[in-house]
Amino acid sequence: MDAWQTIDDLIVQRRIIVAMQAIREAEGCGLQRAIDLFAERLEFLKRTRPSDFTVSPEEYGRGFYT
DSSP, X not given: OOHHHHHHHHHXXXXXXXXXXXXXXXXXXXXXXXXXXXXXXXXXXXXXXGGGOOSOHHHXXXXXXX
């Protein structure tokens, strides 16, 4: 399994901080870039795997603040 498959699974599982840590490691980037990549990937996954997202957008990020 490649890094982005693992990251995708983390995103779908709502493991936001762990997913961003994995993005930083995979891409060798800072936190702001990881946040941007996370947001892009989240939107991509919502379009390509909509059935994996069983909560509303508001619920998905509840309790997470940047």
